[in-house]
Amino acid sequence: MIRINTENYRDEAIKGINDPVLQKALADLQVRFGRGTAEAYRNLPEGPGLRRKAHEIRMKAVENLDILLERLSEKIRARGGHVFFAEDADAAVKYCLETARKHNVRLAVKGKSMTTEEIGLNNAFAAAGIEIAETDLGEYIIQLAGEHPSHIIAPAIHKTRSEIGLLFSEKLKIPFTTDPETLTRAARKALREKFLSAGMGISGCNIACAETGHITVVSNEGNIRMSTTLPKVHVAFMGMERITARLSDHDILFRLLSRGAAVQKMAGYVSYIGGPRQAGHADGPDEFHLVIIDNGRTKILADEEFREMLCCIRCGACLNVCPVYGKIGGHAYGYAYSGPVGAVVTPLLVGINRAKDLCLGETLCGACKDACPVDIDLPRMLLLLRSKLADGDSKWNAGRENTGEKMLYGIWSEIVQRRWAYDAMLGLSREGSRLFTGKDGMISSLPFFLQGWTESRDMKPPARKSFMRQWKKLEKQRRVK
Amino acid sequence: MNDYGQAKFLNNIRKALRVDCKRVCPDLFCRQSAEESMLTIDRISSRPHSLRLLLLEKMIEAAKPLNLNVIPVKTLPEAAQEIIKLASEKKPEWGDEESVVLWKHPLIEEMNIVEILRERNIAVIFSNQPDTGQTERDRLVKESAGSFIGITSADYCIAETGTLVLKTAPGNERIVSLLPSIHVAVIKLEQLIADFKELYTLLDKNLENDPEWIENGMTFITGPSKTADIEATMVHGAHGPRELYIYVVTGTC
Amino acid sequence: MNNNRKVTLFIQCIIDGIYPEVGFAVVRVFEKLGIGVECPAEQTCCGQPAFNSGYRKDAKQAAEHFINVFGDAETIVCPSGSCVNMVRNHYPELLKDDRKWLPRALETAKRTFELSEYLVDVLGIDDLGASYGGRITYHDSCHLMRGIGVKEQPRKLIKKIRNAEFVEMYDSDRCCGFGGAFSVKYPEISTAILEDKIKNIISSNADVVTGCDMGCLMNIQGILSRKRLSIKTLHIAQLLAGESI
């Protein structure tokens, strides 16, 4: 049921590169958000260094996760809420489905949540004949079109207004228009009816607070407030790491989250939810369920070299600066999470070999690290994933990916320790390259694994004499003098 | 006993962390130093009127790019007049009937706005329906959804970002700031604080006195509902209110 | 004043094998300053290709070789940001569990500098009396800028070049798409990123694009040549040496 398509990274990437609409959208997105985020960090009263502080707060939470989750669930249960601990996607989905069936739910409204994408909730509900309506406008568009989101925060960036106009005129039976305002109104109206009639509201969780026992949900549209306030049953899903100890930790975390996600000083709506409707209250759900999900996270937790990945607050800032994401878009990553965060987290969740292209398909430029509001060292972990692919790692069930390459590097490592051998290698490559050098002195076509370079680029052939050879000769001459 | 998978789940976490469940982490939940928090709270409560007005100015600036209207008024009756004027200018979004839904809140009661609204044939709905059961509650939701204006107050208001902080409580329902087309909030200048640091210090203080202060809900609202999901074009009023007005009563001195 | 000063050069493998003229430009820069230059004969490669591809054991051997060769050098200068990033940031990571090598790696890292960083920060020099008749734009290489934090130093040096006009290109600090093995393993993605870089170079109206890393410059030169564009790629040392090729 869960959609994992990491094997097609390359093909999907090429598709993305050749899609002019997507290219323009991605470029606009990165200019607007990518540049703005860096600026917003600089303008923080505490400066960009605040991201380190946020990292420490998150790390402390992750290292005390058992205590925090215990406290959270205790508090929520005390208010009459239900808390379910799901070890994997299936358990989480099953629990939610059972809850829906118990209440005879036929329609559920859902606020944007990457965790529910991760566990494949929509497909499971569809199979059970229960409709889930996505309510974030971007997600709604994607759902009407039968597609998958391509960005954590802006899921429908790959669609133009006329595509959306056509889609709405067909599905919502409104006159065709390309005016974003009119289109938004149409969705507002259609979704209002759903909000008011849905039997269940589904949400994710941004950063829960253990001290007080609340989850938090953040949105700009108000759809998540609707989903968590109006239906009789509210089911919230949270990855087990999305929690912090103290309420006041939220000061730094929300300010950074808002800047990282959408260059805002503060997101439009932040709601703290700590249980179902209390006695004497006139609104809020009668039942509140929190589903806390592991689904491979304890494995990340157990490996100290990857543990910091659990600090991630899924803001999407790293996508907005990544040169690779900026060209290939979100679909190539083949799973709920795209961009740099996806490139690290997906292999850890679905298998390193299975997602090998995600580990290898980056330039290691480091822009993501500077953009991350919680200062996660994504490039470091990408390099580490590559080392698992190179040598295999039983702890991660990873096998050696490429024995030929391993052999070549083995030989290479012997050569680089001996200058004479290194010179011989240079000599060989120089001789070899002669066959390919054109009249202009450049190589325009290379064989074997080097072919990729010359598909679009020329290359200068190795020099007749390497720098070191020339230098040695000069040294000799000097000494003679 | 069914613990809904908790024991096993938390055990897995402990195994991964290689820690014992008996360990103590004394500083995990400890708040900022009492001294520091006292200082902040003192600063807030003894902030002179002139400085509060400065905060208000700051908020008006912050509100501009958010399409948020911050309007200073001298007195509560003046706020009431402004709201009536607003109501007469605006048309209902759904249907023709004009109705307003209100929090049960001392500030709103003091405004004496109900009578004036009724005189103008605007229906008034109170959100604090006694807890008589599902049908009553359903009716409230339906009526709020049809209202063109919802009037609330707030617990705090943050100048730096123009953020309203609303705690859920009987009479202070969430739907009033959510379902109507226009959200109107009335606050006193004294409720205005500088930034989120001040807010969380105040919340910590509240929690000290009453660990259940937040109870089951609290919402931060920064500007009207908005979306930029269609070609990154900003549109206000995605699902929540399309417009937001905050009336700040500054007093006459 | 620099009579007693001496630097030991580490010549990046790409320069050594493909662009020896860049190496000699570096030598000339130091000659201009009256600083003696040494080049240990046994040097080869810092190990980055293996490290970036995940072959850490092999990279470790290269690292140990580097440390052996440069162990006694007082000051190591390298005309490549990414090699210095490797030595400074990745050697300690690579050798972190090795009690014997780690202290030596940290020691070596402290004494290793990138060329422009060494000139500006250590020597306090930004004017090398160079001249170049043309319009120059500068590409910030990722490992140079984000890895070792060198951004202003090269600009200071370029701005002092006589007869030259310095123009910033748009997004100068955005990756050129090289990424070592990435460029041959994922040529389509690499090229798509590179195309943007080229657009920005062209619209800067410069006749030469310079930088502190031949890896990126080779990438940029490769596509400029394929497109038969006349914009030149020169390493910053070539400009500072006063050559106008």
Ligand code: SF4
């Ligand atoms: S890795 Fe950092 S920047 Fe990327 S989504 Fe997570 S928190 Fe945001």
